[in-house]
Amino acid sequence: xxxxxxxxxxxxxxxxxxxxxxxxxxxxxxxxxxxxxxxxxxxxxxxxxxxxxxxxxxxxxxxxxxxxxxxxxxxxxxxxxxxxxxxxxxxxxxxxxxxxxxxxxxxxxxxxxxxxxxxxxxxxxxxxxxxxxxxxxxxxxxxxxxxxxxxxxxxxxxxxxxxxxxxxxxxxxxxxxxxxxxxxxxxxxxxxxxxxxxxxxxxxxxxxxxxxxxx
Amino acid sequence: xxxxxxxxxxxxxxxxxxxxxxxxxxxxxxxxxxxxxxxxxxxxxxxxxxxxxxxxxxxxxxxxxxxxxxxxxxxxxxxxxxxxxxxxxxxxxxxxxxxxxxxxxxxxxxxxxxxxxxxxxxxxxxxxxxxxxxxxxxxxxxxxxxxxxxxxxxxxxxxxxxxxxxxxxxxxxxxxxxxxxxxxxxxxxxxxxxxxxxxxxxxxxxxxxxxxxxx
Amino acid sequence: xxxxxxxxxxxxxxxxxxxxxxxxxxxxxxxxxxxxxxxxxxxxxxxxxxxxxxxxxxxxxxxxxxxxxxxxxxxxxxxxxxxxxxxxxxxxxxxxxxxxxxxxxxxxxxxxxxxxxxxxxxxxxxxxxxxxxxxxxxxxxxxxxxxxxxxxxxxxxxxxxxxxxxxxxxxxxxxxxxxxxxxxxxxxxxxxxxxxxxxxxxxxxxxxxxxxxxx
Amino acid sequence: xxxxxxxxxxxxxxxxxxxxxxxxxxxxxxxxxxxxxxxxxxxxxxxxxxxxxxxxxxxxxxxxxxxxxxxxxxxxxxxxxxxxxxxxxxxxxxxxxxxxxxxxxxxxxxxxxxxxxxxxxxxxxxxxxxxxxxxxxxxxxxxxxxxxxxxxxxxxxxxxxxxxxxxxxxxxxxxxxxxxxxxxxxxxxxxxxxxxxxxxxxxxxxxxxxxxxxx
Numbered sequence: 035x036x037x038x039x040x041x042x043x044x045x046x047x048x049x050x051x052x053x054x055x056x057x058x059x060x061x062x063x064x065x066x067x068x069x070x071x072x073x074x075x076x077x078x079x080x081x082x083x084x085x086x087x088x089x090x091x092x093x094x095x096x097x098x099x100x101x102x103x104x105x106x107x108x109x110x111x112x113x114x115x116x117x118x119x120x121x122x123x124x125x126x127x128x129x130x131x132x133x134x135x136x137x138x139x140x141x142x143x144x145x146x147x148x149x150x151x152x153x154x155x156x157x158x159x160x161x162x163x164x165x166x167x168x169x170x171x172x173x174x175x176x177x178x179x180x181x182x183x184x185x186x187x188x189x190x191x192x193x194x195x196x197x198x199x200x201x202x203x204x205x206x207x208x209x210x211x212x213x214x215x216x217x218x219x220x221x222x223x224x225x226x227x228x229x230x231x232x233x234x235x236x237x238x239x240x241x242x243x244x245x246x247x248x249x
Numbered sequence: 250x251x252x253x254x255x256x257x258x259x260x261x262x263x264x265x266x267x268x269x270x271x272x273x274x275x276x277x278x279x280x281x282x283x284x285x286x287x288x289x290x291x292x293x294x295x296x297x298x299x300x301x302x303x304x305x306x307x308x309x310x311x312x313x314x315x316x317x318x319x320x321x322x323x324x325x326x327x328x329x330x331x332x333x334x335x336x337x338x339x340x341x342x343x344x345x346x347x348x349x350x351x352x353x354x355x356x357x358x359x360x361x362x363x364x365x366x367x368x369x370x371x372x373x374x375x376x377x378x379x380x381x382x383x384x385x386x387x388x389x390x391x392x393x394x395x396x397x398x399x400x401x402x403x404x405x406x407x408x409x410x411x412x413x414x415x416x417x418x419x420x421x422x423x424x425x426x427x428x429x430x431x432x433x434x435x436x437x438x439x440x441x442x443x444x445x446x447x448x449x450x451x452x453x454x455x456x457x458x459x460x461x462x463x464x
Numbered sequence: 465x466x467x468x469x470x471x472x473x474x475x476x477x478x479x480x481x482x483x484x485x486x487x488x489x490x491x492x493x494x495x496x497x498x499x500x501x502x503x504x505x506x507x508x509x510x511x512x513x514x515x516x517x518x519x520x521x522x523x524x525x526x527x528x529x530x531x532x533x534x535x536x537x538x539x540x541x542x543x544x545x546x547x548x549x550x551x552x553x554x555x556x557x558x559x560x561x562x563x564x565x566x567x568x569x570x571x572x573x574x575x576x577x578x579x580x581x582x583x584x585x586x587x588x589x590x591x592x593x594x595x596x597x598x599x600x601x602x603x604x605x606x607x608x609x610x611x612x613x614x615x616x617x618x619x620x621x622x623x624x625x626x627x628x629x630x631x632x633x634x635x636x637x638x639x640x641x642x643x644x645x646x647x648x649x650x651x652x653x654x655x656x657x658x659x660x661x662x663x664x665x666x667x668x669x670x671x672x673x674x675x676x677x678x679x
Numbered sequence: 680x681x682x683x684x685x686x687x688x689x690x691x692x693x694x695x696x697x698x699x700x701x702x703x704x705x706x707x708x709x710x711x712x713x714x715x716x717x718x719x720x721x722x723x724x725x726x727x728x729x730x731x732x733x734x735x736x737x738x739x740x741x742x743x744x745x746x747x748x749x750x751x752x753x754x755x756x757x758x759x760x761x762x763x764x765x766x767x768x769x770x771x772x773x774x775x776x777x778x779x780x781x782x783x784x785x786x787x788x789x790x791x792x793x794x795x796x797x798x799x800x801x802x803x804x805x806x807x808x809x810x811x812x813x814x815x816x817x818x819x820x821x822x823x824x825x826x827x828x829x830x831x832x833x834x835x836x837x838x839x840x841x842x843x844x845x846x847x848x849x850x851x852x853x854x855x856x857x858x859x860x861x862x863x864x865x866x867x868x869x870x871x872x873x874x875x876x877x878x879x880x881x882x883x884x885x886x887x888x889x890x891x892x893x894x
Contacts, residue, residue, distance in 0.1 A: 051696020068447030232283030234272035498877030662713030
């Protein structure tokens with residue numbers, strides 16, 4: 035693997051700072067986590083976006099959150115066809131092996147993936163329609179929701195579709211038998227959030243009123 | 250979506266603490282990131298494991314790292330077949346749209362996914378062989394590496410396979426045309442790491458000596 | 465310009481080492497920074513002193529900090545009189561053009577400029593009182609603070625005046641209309657620090673208690 | 680000073696990493712530097728730009744370089760008029776008090792200050808002509824050099840003017856009596872550099888051939 039390069043010095047330095055502080059201060063806990071295994075209370079499904087780190091927003095300590103991050107925080111429908119399904123594997127492991135108590139889907143404002151989906155569905159991004167576009171095909175998961183935001187003014191569609199991405203992911207989660215079972219047995223609760231990056235506002239889906247509302 | 254429940258109070262409280270401190274102290278920066286978009290320097294592919302948060306290890310600030318997390322930090326081979334490929338979509342977006350300068354794959358000790366792969370390949374986990382096992386099928390990505398660790402003493406096989414998971418992911422990354430092109434044009438460098446959770450040691454693949462070595 | 469001499473070999477060697485390592489490892493990022501421009505999150509105003517490199521203390525990577533360094537980290541009051549004002553120009557560029565989110569003034573122990581000011585104000589450095597002394601005239605910025613430390617024991621006066629240099633600079637910063645506006649609009653926050661060189665201790669001004677306190 | 684805010688957490692974290700590593704590893708040297716004072720070998724005059732840290736390029740260790748950074752690495756002519764002259768004070772302190780052996784002026788590509796000067800002189804930036812523009816008045820230092828680049832193709836003018844900024848600063852340095860004396864006594868040498876950010880190339884003024892040439 036001569037392709038691999040040494041780690042850039044700034045990442046070495048960051049790591050060394052972490053080792054000498056966070057690790058040194060919590061060595062006993064890290065060793066217990068290593069020896070006894072993880073026991074996270076919640077799984078979070080969030081976007082890869084560099085501006086939304088749920089580890090920061092929820093003050094994630096070691097061992098607390100099992101975190102899957104993908105483009106636009108999407109979950110595809112249940113499809114046990116033998117292919118690679120990274121998101122489904124993460125969900126399966128969290129619910130059936132780790133038995134997390136909460137599963138939280140976190141969307142966010144200014145999501146590049148959602149904007150790409152909107153552009154694609156409205157004919158402005160033909161390159162995303164190609165079979166070879168991994169982003170385009172991945173965003174197909176969100177395509178069924180496009181009709182729900184079609185009547186909104188153009189400037190509000192992206193933010194609305196970002197929230198639909200959270201809802202459709204939770205709908206898809208409920209197509210997984212092991213999720214539905216865990217929810218029915220009250221062993222798992224599902225939660226939907228949307229974060230406004232610029233304002234720092236977190237909205238949660240309010241099932242009583244059927245809308246997202248600021249926390 | 251009556252399935253969705255309100256956010257547990259402990260997460261509300263964590264968020265409110267973040268809003269009153271991290272957000273309040275950095276409001277101007279968050280607004281700029283929202284208005285001007287992200288420009289992360291690196292993409293990190295790491296495991297969902299709750300004990301290994303690269304955001305902590307590398308002191309990730311808002312806007313710095315585009316992070317994909319899946320089971321066992323795996324990247325499947327290039328396969329533009331029109332299906333959902335979350336990992337491939339994340340990599341495509343990071344390299345072609347965001348033009349990250351570094352792509353870092355981070356493996357770790359005590360990886361449940363890798364242990365499952367080992368158990369499966371050695372006949373101890375028949376349930377993972379089923380077509381309906383998302384974890385089993387996802388870990389098939391690592392299966393080609395199983396021969397490389399077969400001759401090691403049993404107690405060293407898991408840690409060796411964890412490192413192979415990093416290497417096979419980077420090999421698979423190089424099967425993506427846009428990755429190979431970016432590497433060839435010196436616009437992207439690839440890096441492979443492995444973290445020992447209990448000891449806090451970070452190893453990097455050393456291309457000169459062909460092995461992982463402590464930083 | 466026959467006055468100019470070739471670069472000393474030790475600096476050539478240092479540069480060549482940097483080129484072969486830091487630059488080589490981060491070429492893609494340097495090119496992006498060159499093509500797309502800088503977007504620093506913070507401006508730092510620090511002393512020229514060779515013992516206090518904020519680039520080291522804050523692990524400054526390329527693109528992160530806009531740094532002005534002058535004698536005793538001083539900012540003069542707002543005075544748009546058409547003369548050369550290097551510090552005011554740096555602050556104006558950082559706040560109005562680059563729109564930094566934070567402006568941090570960093571003082572330090574054993575500051576030669578502050579000691580000179582103390583000596584001058586207490587009659588021990590008549591050469592600094594001369595109109596032709598650039599250092600003396602520059603340190604006049606700090607002169608209004610001398611009364612605040614006059615009652616302290618002699619051996620504590622210099623360290624106290626170093627901290628006053630930070631405070632008076634921030635007071636002066638607030639006389640610039642564009643700074644006051646940015647602070648009022650929550651687009652900019654001001655911060656005051658003092659570093660003990662020998663002990664490596666960093667103190668920050670605590671607005672709640674009205675004093676510098678160790679971080 | 681209720682205007683001052685606590686230091687953002689990410690800077691606290693960066694500092695703590697430095698304290699636990701760089702400081703801890705070099706405590707004895709920091710204490711000697713604190714007790715015995717600095718003895719830098721060279722003064723560097725560089726730009727505030729966040730992409731050009733001479734501390735990185737020259738691997739600046741504690742105590743080695745006395746560093747002044749301002750917009751466009753400019754030095755105004757000698758003018759002992761009793762006003763605040765931050766750059767002149769820094770130069771005076773370095774040469775007469777610290778007796779540095781080398782004085783290095785470092786310019787760079789994509790310099791926002793130089794571009795502003797070019798725009799101003801060519802009528803494209805009337806706001807910089809105002810008496811109240813600190814950046815405009817500061818860039819007046821470079822105005823005498825504008826004729827030297829006027830005949831070049833437009834796309835080459837900025838880079839040429841960046842190099843002229845280095846030369847005019849060194850010319851101005853030679854108008855300071857204490858500099859000329861130190862140079863004449865062979866106690867000080869002057870050096871002019873220009874860094875290409877994207878390519879990592881460092882050019883030095885070659886007095887034999889009267890041009891900048893790659894090192």
